[in-house]
Amino acid sequence: MMKLLIILVVILGIVALAQLAKVYEHTRELRKTREEDISYADNRMNAFLWILWMIVFFGSSLYLMVKYAHTLPESASEHGVALDLLMDVNLWLVTIVFFVVNGLLFWFAAKYYYRKDRRAKFFPHDNRLELIWTIVPSVVLAFIIIYGLKTWNTMTGDASEAAIKVEVTSEQFKWFVRYPGQDNVLGAVNVNMIDPGTQNLLGIITEESIPARIETVDASIAKEKEKIDSAAKLALLPASAVEAIEDKIFRLERLKQRILDIKNYEVKGVSAWSAGADDIIASPAELHLPVGVEVELNFRSKDVIHSAYLPHFRAQMNTVPGVPTRFKMIPTITTAEMREKLDDPDFDYLLLCNKICGVSHYNMKIPVIVETMAEYEAWLATQPTFVASEEPAAEENATEEVATEEVAAENVSAELITNED
């Protein structure tokens, strides 16, 4: 019914337009006017419409600015306060430019509409004027650039040694949060080590997890080989299916070799393979952060590019498979305080995905809980370490990938930067 109605309306609209056009054509012929001769009435009407448009456009812009420019609560991170100020200064500047330049444009368009007895002023150029509107924007931009980059520099430097390291890993369509445990060193991970069978969902490397992983792969290979053997006996499988299985075995053997190739390295004199044992993977996945302490968020991705977006903290960083990224910040307002400020007992900070990553991109989030150091430590104590959770019985964890060599390189360069400082 709705469909029919829509089609009917469209058809009727076109017929009406055609009729109107015909009537218009006849009057044009009778009056002997030409389409390109814009009448005084038309010129004046459009001049009037420019003024009307200016009022409507400016009025509704102002309304939107007043009502919607600050719908997010105040920033819950230290750099966010500076960033908000920078944003406000910039918004004020561009809003002024917006009103002044558009105002001049609409005003001139309306004021100088065509009249037969007038003649336009022949004014091809004026070096002084042009110099003015080259230099003034340059000066304003210089201010914007310098101010912006100053804020940028404070946001992007390296985190201090004392910063709490947290790793956030993305996968379609969930997040994993890993804490480094006692040593404040995140254990090495490798994508080939990811093993849902042993609940090693982040692919953490330890002296124990490697043999466990090899065992799983061997078991898979054996299972596939068995399929082929039984198929050969019974001649049940078509040749193409056998080929597919052989291909799978080949890939599994390549996988095994890649696992065997993983090499150990040292971080701060500690074997990277031993650092992972005390790592903690938050379950359920929540990002707990102590208030007033610097945190270094390290990001990884298991499958495609995602982006970890924390709008309430004015923080964002892409998570890229194969390329570790990081972002540092200091949370300043606990969840409890923010709930009180907003008078909303259900309020939660969020970490959400902000890079198109698949069909459930729009619903890929975890809560972020900012709490006092005591609460944070108490929560951390309730979480099992990786070794504990890896026991075949208790299982929950997760993980991530990046070749060890790259992790090593990353750490070396981080060290170099620190030394230069």
Place this chain on the structure above:
Amino acid sequence: MAGHGHHEESFVSKYIFSQDHKMISKQFLVTAIAMGVVAVLLSVLFRIQLGWPSEPNSFVHFFLGDRWAPGGIMSGGAYLALVTIHGTIMVFFVLTGGLSGTFSNLLIPLQIGARDMASGFLNMLSYWFFFVSSVIMLTSLFVETGAASAGWTIYPPLSALPQAIAGSGLGMTLWLVSMVLFVASSLLGGLNYVVTIINLRTKGLTMTRLPLTIWAFLITAVLGVLSFPVLVSAVVLLIMDRSFGTAFYLSDIYIGGEALDVTGGSPILFQHLFWFLGHPEVYIVLLPALGISSQVISTNSRKPIFGYRAMIGSIMAIGFLSFIVWGHHMYVTGMNPFLGAVFVFTTLLIAIPSAVKAFNYITTLWQGNIRMTPAMLFSIGLVSTFVTGGVTGIILADSALDVQVHDTYFVVGHFHIVMGMSAIFGMFAGVYHWFPKMFGRMMNTKMGYAHFWVTMVCGMGVFFPMHFIGLNGSPRRYYAYSEFEYLNATVDLNVLISVFAIIGGIAQIIFLFNFFYSVFRGQKASQNPWQSNTLEWTTPVEHVHGNWPGALPVVHRWPYDYSNPAYEEDFVPQTVPLKPGEEEH
């Protein structure tokens, strides 16, 4: 081609495989209009979803059917496919192929006094590559697994792995094939434009007597020729990764329960290659529109364009700078912050030539005698959208601020106003202004007015509120904004935007009707309806092969002698010799 325009042409050689630039221009325009209708329809469909998330809608069901909209509710996969193809069609097929293809083809030979393009054959090939590419892109909407759904920027690994999203199967393959053909079309066209402008200008037409349209088309073509090949290499590497087991963009990936055998590639490499085209692409879209508006504003203000040389300088500066700013799309990819700082600097530099252009337009209007033709309204509208969308670019160029608004609706609002609305306004202005030259008839002015005002109001009604949705921290490309409580703050704006989008979309019927009605029934055009100075208006109304029946015109002055006090008429065509003692401006 010159001089043998008298023999009888068959239907095929006249209308289909034509080598005449005027016909090719019309072919580009009609194809672009068809593609534009599709893209607008797609956007209306996904705006219905965003305004009224997951409410059954029979209009949506009518177009998407049970497979993509079971029960009249659009599926998440369909939503992403619509968004992706809408962006692709608008950026490439309407605003690149359509805009440059139509007006570069029409105006370059006519405004420089040439019989045709340097190579009519390459020009024909350019159109047919464009046509085939368009057909493939539309076909991809109908494949089993759905059209490409990774966003128009097709970042791998999402676009590389069919396991990641269904649209990265056959749909993405077709997208990539279509894009390679599109780039071939663009290169054939672009090289032709550059060669024609450099070599075939008529006697007396020095570079500083060229209309600004031609300058804009020249720089646009140069940008395209230098940047599109980089897109092809990015696309070819992606095809290799998808189909031939390489790992240029892939590393350390665990998907579908399997660790892929890929190491050492970088998804960020793709972004560098893509945006090396992608940013100049913004100006490939925008510069022709600015060129058109320069011409239209000067003619209809009955005034010379203010600061002609500064305008040329700004076009060149914008063109050059557009090559060294691509990193501003990547501030939050984990790129070295120092590199980010460099891109902040270069990006904000672009604001200077842009400001010069905006102020020059406004000064051109000042003390003018403005004829409110529909083309003029669209051109003034273009200056407004260029300024309005441009200033928010200053926020996005700032790397620190970008952390908060990157990939939010702030970006969507920004580029739809500064690049989408501006370029489409330029295109409309061009169609209304040069319609008499293309079809020998006039378009209906009254309908033009209605079209402009509704489009202006609806366009701003759609895109301006998006800034505030973005400031509230709403990510783009979300299928619904109902999953997070904090997004409720702007839920009413999403409804408002959808209402404007639907009205604005329907209003384009006025234009379509006016266009096709006027092609056949419009008032017969006179030779120089707008009393313009440029050479295209010295050709006869009826098209002839070779453009001028006799000798080519000779140029004696710049194209902007409007209201020159030395002359009684308020325009002095370029073919009028200087008076004794008259100084050229």
